[in-house]
Each structure stands twice: as C-alpha cells, then as structure tokens.
Amino acid sequence: MATPSPSTPLTLSGKTAIVTGASRGIGEGIALDFAARGAKVVLTYSSSKSDSAVSTTINKIKSLNNGSDAISVRTDLRHPSAPGEIVSATLSAFGPHIDILVNNAGCELAKPITEMTAEDFSYVYDLNVRAPLLLSGAVVPHLRAPGRIINISSVGARSGFKNFSAYCSSKAALEGLTRVLAAELGEKGGHTVNAVNPGPVQTVLLEGIPRSLVEWQKDATPVEHRLGTIDDVVQIVAFLAEERSRWVSGQCISASGGFSMW
Numbered sequence: 673m674a675t676p677s678p679s680t681p682l683t684l685s686g687k688t689a690i691v692t693g694a695s696r697g698i699g700e701g702i703a704l705d706f707a708a709r710g711a712k713v714v715l716t717y718s719s720s721k722s723d724s725a726v727s728t729t730i731n732k733i734k735s736l737n738n739g740s741d742a743i744s745v746r747t748d749l750r751h752p753s754a755p756g757e758i759v760s761a762t763l764s765a766f767g768p769h770i771d772i773l774v775n776n777a778g779c780e781l782a783k784p785i786t787e788m789t790a791e792d793f794s795y796v797y798d799l800n801v802r803a804p805l806l807l808s809g810a811v812v813p814h815l816r817a818p819g820r821i822i823n824i825s826s827v828g829a830r831s832g833f834k835n836f837s838a839y840c841s842s843k844a845a846l847e848g849l850t851r852v853l854a855a856e857l858g859e860k861g862g863h864t865v866n867a868v869n870p871g872p873v874q875t876v877l878l879e880g881i882p883r884s885l886v887e888w889q890k891d892a893t894p895v896e897h898r899l900g901t902i903d904d905v906v907q908i909v910a911f912l913a914e915e916r917s918r919w920v921s922g923q924c925i926s927a928s929g930g931f932s933m934w
C-alpha cells in the first residue's frame with residue numbers, strides 16, 4: 673500500500689468520510705487517499721486480527737499533518753446495530769455532519785447453486801446488501817449537502833461467473849440500491865449516489881476466487897491484460913467523492929480496464 677503524499681491537493685478538506693472495510697485492500701486505499709486529500713476519515717472493520725493494521729493506517733494519517741484525521745470503529749456490519757454505532761462514533765469524533773459514505777466492506781463466496789444454503793445467502797447479503805442499505809439510512813439524517821454515497825460493487829454485478837450466485841447477485845442488488853438512493857436523495861441539496869465496479873484487484877478477497885477465473889479475466893481485460901491496482905480503483909472513488917463529480921449520480925462505473933464495457 674502506497675503511503676499518501678503530503679503534496680496531494682486538499683480537495684476533501686473539511687469533509688468527514690466513513691469508509692467501511694478499511695482495514696486492508698481497497699477500503700484501506702480509499703481511506704488513505706481521502707486523508708491525503710484532507711478529509712477526516714472513519715475506518716470501520718470487524719476483526720480483532722485487523723487491530724494493528726488499522727492502528728498503522730491511522731498513524732500514517734495522523735502523520736500527514738494536513739488537517740486530516742482518523743478514527744476506527746470495530747463492529748460487525750452483519751449486525752443491524754453496527755450502522756448506529758458507526759454514525760454515533762463519527763458524530764462524537766468529528767461533529768454533527770457527515771459528507772461522504774463509502775460502502776466498501778464486502779465478501780465473496782464460491783459454491784455451486786446445489787450447495788448454497790439460507791445461511792450462505794445471509795452471510796453474503798447481510799454484508800454486501802443489507803449493511804449498505806442500513807448504513808445509508810443511518811447516515812442520511814446527518815449527510816451534509818451536497819453529500820456523497822459511493823457503493824463498491826463489482827464487475828460480477830453484470831457477469832455470470834459460475835458458482836458465484838450469491839456474490840454476483842448481491843452486487844447487482846447493490847447497483848439497484850445505488851439507483852434508488854440516487855433518485856431518493858438527489859433533491860436534498862445535491863447529494864449524489866454512485867457505484868464503482870472493480871474488476872479483479874490483488875487483495876485478500878481475490879485469494880478466494882479461482883485462479884483460472886482471474887487469469888481469464890486478465891486475458892479479457894483490454895487495457896494491458898493485467899489486474900487492477902488498488903490505486904486504479906481509488907482514483908475513481910476520489911473523483912466521485914469530490915465536488916467536480918456533482919453531475920454524476922445513479923451511475924455504476926466499471927473500474928476494470930475495459931473488461932466490462934457497460
């Protein structure tokens with residue numbers, strides 16, 4: 673993970689952002705980037721195994737000395753009480769407004785449809801769909817206009833990857849949620865709601881995806897036939913978080929080097 677540069681323009685100065693799943697991977701990259709742009713960032717995660725990684729990220733942010741700040745909230749987003757905890761901790765630390773919510777925490781599950789159980793469905797949907805829905809609802813009363821909600825979906829939302837019925841359909845549901853919230857919140861002072869759909873990026877999550885599928889995706893990626901980097905995704909999220917994206921809402925932007933063209 674690259675260390676944020678203190679010379680990054682402070683385009684998110686004075687903003688408070690919540691990034692879920694920020695202990696590693698894409699979420700950590702987003703949190704570091706937002707802080708480099710001057711934001712106060714709330715990093716959420718669920719596992720005590722991630723405590724020291726999150727402390728390291730928070731120390732990096734505090735050493736930027738650019739007006740940014742960071743706190744962490746360890747809470748399981750599969751639990752319906754988590755959104756309230758995250759919002760309370762945010763308001764206590766950084767004051768009465770929230771400007772940006774990134775629903776990034778997510779999980780995958782590879783299983784043939786004949787083996788899929790109701791528990792498997794809840795495992796995936798409670799984190800990938802219900803948590804973004806409930807956390808958005810908890811944040812909106814405090815969302816300062818023009819606020820930003822950015823959902824991290826996947827190219828899987830629009831692909832038929834075999835054995836990923838719960839994952840791919842959950843990300844399609846997240847796209848649907850994105851459009852509804854864009855319609856519901858846009859008139860409240862210019863809030864925008866968008867999704868970013870990454871293709872494969874080398875993170876812990878990707879370790880659960882069959883290598884053959886990842887290699888096939890690389891071959892089918894027009895731009896350099898490579899995996900995406902965390903920074904490839906972060907740059908798109910940063911654009912959507914900033915003021916300059918004000919006329920983009922209800923969109924699902926593919927961050928996949930052209931793997932998905934719609």
Ligand SMILES: NC(=O)c1ccc[n+]([C@@H]2O[C@H](COP(=O)([O-])OP(=O)(O)OC[C@H]3O[C@@H](n4cnc5c(N)ncnc54)[C@H](OP(=O)(O)O)[C@@H]3O)[C@@H](O)[C@H]2O)c1
Nearest residue numbers: 693694695697698717718719722749778826872873875877
């Ligand atoms: N990597 C890819 O190739 C790829 C491609 C397309 C889309 N995406 C999407 O991008 C997002 C981030 O993926 P990633 O690859 O960065 O994943 P990752 O490395 O596995 O990180 C997942 C993050 O979510 C947190 N998390 C997991 N379960 C949680 C729970 N129950 N409650 C709260 N937080 C939880 C994890 O922290 P703890 O373990 O500490 O809880 C971690 O911070 C996901 O939504 C994923 O679907 C990734």
